[in-house]
Amino acid sequence: MKKNLILLAIALVAIISCGGKKNNSAKTAAAEQAAAPAEQTAAPAEQTKVSMVTSTQEGAMFTDFEAVQPDGSVAKLSDYVGKGKYILVDFWASWCGPCKREIPNIKAAWNKYKGDKFDVLSVAVWDKPEDTAKAAEEHGVVWNQIVNAQKTPTDIYGIEGIPHLILFGPDGTIVKRGDALRGEGLDAFLSSIL
DSSP states (O other): OHHHHHHHHHHHHHHHHTOOSSOSHHHHHHHHHHHSOTTOOOOHHHHHHHHHHHTTSTTSBOOOOEEEOTTSOEEEGGGTTTSSSEEEEEEEOTTOHHHHHHHHHHHHHHHHHOSSSEEEEEEEOSSOHHHHHHHHHHTTOOSEEEOOOTTHHHHHTTOOSSSEEEEEOTTSBEEEESGGGSTHHHHHHHHHHO
């Protein structure tokens, strides 16, 4: 019982720290569950949500997903992650102002660190592929991309607001994620490990 409450508290912190694009019902449900008496247990759906969020926290191995690309091919996260390099994954959308403002920081990191030890992957979520392509061209996104991922990766990784950055290690474990990788924090963190 105590373990369930701890997991729910971790999930609540993760949900709150992601920012919100989606509605707040998940935040409210997690808060209510965390405040419930110790003898109550989470409903099966809540347990699944908690285990999914905790399985994608720092230190956990990546969870794969795939998306059909505009040319009909299938792109997978595992095409890039777990291949011996640090991979910074930027979950973004063309309509997202903060996402577009983060691109210069990502571009600077890519230009400074790209090579045998580091690369960047942009994953377009909640977006139309044609809008993603246009915004990527306008903002100079020249590194690897997965488009048309829609909500699959955001559901898997518990992402409720974008941009959301996750740094995966060479073996595919999650090294860092969230706001610590945005702005000047990105270069500061990368310079400490590369």
